[in-house]
Amino acid sequence: MRYYVQHRDDDVSNRLSNTFQQMASERGMQFDELTPEIVVSIGGDGTMLHAFHRFIDQLDHIAFVGVHTGHLGFYADWQVDELEYLADIMSGTRINETIAPRIVKYPLIDIEIRTDEEIKYYKALNEFTLKGVDGTLVAQIDINNQMFEMFRGDGICVSTPSGSTAYNKSVGGALIHPSIAALQLAEIASINNRVYRTLGSSLILPQHHHCDIYSSKPQRIVLSLDHLTIPMDHLHSIRCSVSSQRISFARYRPYPFWNRVKQAFIGTNVQ
Structure with missing residues (x-):
């Protein structure tokens, strides 16, 4: 098996x-930083985002495994004290045969950004956010090519189902199970008056829908996409839709999504 390790840049990771890597080598696994079959992310959910974007052009051929060095993350199945057990299972050392993992696929967002000069395409695993630099963001939001609302406020967050537990949750968005192919658009501190009227709650769009966000005036805008920051001075529009591609996670044992949610936000000792 060919593997690669993406780690957070701290002493522990x-x-x-x-x-x-030493245990994997002893078990006959091959380190491959160009075309791995499995990418092991050691760190936090941010480390997984780095791994995703590093291999974004190989998503059809790679599965990801998360090892969390702190509290359990949403993209991590393993704790640091289980590292040897993980190497045994991946290599087949423990039972003298390689265990084929269950491949779980999570939806992604396709993002098309149009400026006065060019068109660029991105994918997001968690979310992207749009905010004004010098003041409030003013934007027109269309759904399926029809105007839906005029927005004014701090910003807009568009998230995947797996990313619904991140920034989206902090701005009042709903949590969505990653088996549902959808995207969610949530407002960040919207201003409602006679000119600017918004729904006031998040929108969940299915796979066959798309939304467009138009910059309604000359304004400096910053776009954050997962861990990336992209300044925009001449934005025309952003189209977002559920991607036809998905990210694959290699699951060697079950760990249901709602168990992750409970452990992260409620706690394991609550009856």
Whole structure:
């Protein structure tokens, strides 16, 4: 098996990465930083985002595994004290045969950004947000090529189902199970008056829908896409839709999404 390790740049994650690579080598696994079959992310959910964007052109051929070095993350199935067990299972050392993981696929967002000069295309695993630099963001929002609302406020967050537990939740969006192919548009501190009227709640769009966000005036805008920040001075529009591609996670044991939600936000000791 060909594998690669993406790790957070701290002492603990560096040490764990070296340890895992040594155990993997002893078990006959091949380190491959160009065309791996499995990418092991050691760190936090942010580390998984880095791994996703590093191999974004190979999503059809790669599965990801998360090892969390802190509290359990939404993209991590394994804790640091289970590293040897993970290497055994991936290599088949423990049972003298390689266990084929269950491949779980999560939806992504396609993002088309049009400026006065060019068109660029991106994908997001968690979300992208749009905010004004010098003041409030003013934008027209269309759904399926029909005007829906005029927005004015701090910004707009568009998230995937797996990203619904991140920034989207903090601005009042709903949590969506990653088996549902959808995207969610949530307002960030909208201003409602006679000129600007918004729905006031998040919108969940199915796979066959899309939404367009138009910059309604000359304004400096910053777009944050997962861990990336993209300044925009001449934005015309952004189209977002559910991508036809998905990210694959290699699951060697079950860990239901709602269990992750409970552990992250409610706690394991609540009856």
